[in-house]
Amino acid sequence: MLWGPSEPRSGRLAVWGNALLAGAVSPDDAVLAIVGDDAVHRVEGLPDEAGPVGLTLALGRLRALGVTGWRVALPVPGHPLGLSGPPEFNKRALEAEEAVVGYGAGYGLVPEVYEAGSGPGAADLHVEVLWHCLPVREAPPADVPSLGEAERELAEALRDATEVLSRLDVAASGPVAEAAIDAYRARVEEGGPSGPGPAPGYPPRAVRVLELARRVGLLVSVAYENGHGGAVSAAEMAARGEALRPVERVARRARVAAYNAYVEERERGV
Known part of the structure; x- marks a missing residue:
């Protein structure tokens, strides 16, 4: 992964998701900052949800399930940075090269990015993100420094x-x-x-x-x-x-x- 000025979506979710958990921002402001220039973010795989739900509802549901903080993982082949398992979550996170890992409850989110519109360069082209909610192992993340x-x-x-x-x-x-x-x-x-x-x-x-x-x-x-x-x-x-x-x-x-x-x-x- 080449690092430019743009930030991983997991970074935005963790930063603003933590501010939301701390009561420092409203749900609407947090979601607006997380979504950024994307068209929409949804979350699939939440317990007791049959299909994808909006990000505001998902963050509230995960908080009710016990998530009290969000960490970031930025893994690449040979370097599982920020991951703690299990293998299924690690595999998805490695494919995306990013993820967020819940603190306080064993849930994590991995983004899958879609481009929707008429084609490359089209005026109506927009980005949609589907976050996959998966179980994570509650353990210290790999290779994260102070x-x-x-x-x-x-x-x-x-x-x-x-x-x-x-x-x-x-x-x-x-x-x-x-x-x-x-x-x-x-x-x-x-x-x-x-x-x-x-x-x-x-x-x-x-x-x-x-x-x-x-x-x-x-x-x-x-x-x-x-x-x-x-x-x-x-x-x-x-x-x-x-x-x-x-x-x-x-x-x-x-x-x-x-x-x-x-x-x-x-x-x-x-």
């Missing part, structure tokens, strides 16, 4: 990635990356689609970690997408991938740590 650990890792990753990409003569280590990051910041300031943003009550340190993770992720995306730079041989391209893989891993771990900060603070009694 916020402090994530922040330290990100600072090192940003420095190391810039150094390695500069050595490989990849354009993304210089002005091209800075221009992309400046454009991203402009979208944030204008209220554009940059991600979930800090919902009411979201821990300030988590906001800082998430923003740094976005910056590191954007650097990786630009490095992959901005042509070959000076890395023209297969060996040099392999070296670029080798340099970026651990950076991608750090950025994903940090995002999960930031999204999960609400639940982690509750566990510590903060």
Whole structure:
């Protein structure tokens, strides 16, 4: 998964779902923020429901079933980040490369995204999301760092990635990356689609970690997408991938740590 300025839908659901559980936002405001630019979100597989239901009803039902918080999982092959089982849930989450995991009750949600309309580029094209509700194992999530650990890792990753990409003569280590990051910041300031943003009550340190993770992720995306730079041989391209893989891993771990900060603070009694 290449990390750009857009955020996973699971991140939006966790951030605003937790704000809703804390009583910091209304159900309508939470659902509006979660849905974003999509046309509609529905949830299927809820206990005692024969078919899909709206997101507002689903979040209320899951709260009644005992969910008191939401964590995020962002797994990729070989790295089940944020997952705790069982295998069926892990398989679906890995296929989607994201999921939310309930805290307080054994339920999780995995998104399935559909494009509806006349065809690619059509004026009536819109996105619909169906969240699959599945049982999850209530256990510590895999490989999720603390916020402090994530922040330290990100600072090192940003420095190391810039150094390695500069050595490989990849354009993304210089002005091209800075221009992309400046454009991203402009979208944030204008209220554009940059991600979930800090919902009411979201821990300030988590906001800082998430923003740094976005910056590191954007650097990786630009490095992959901005042509070959000076890395023209297969060996040099392999070296670029080798340099970026651990950076991608750090950025994903940090995002999960930031999204999960609400639940982690509750566990510590903060």
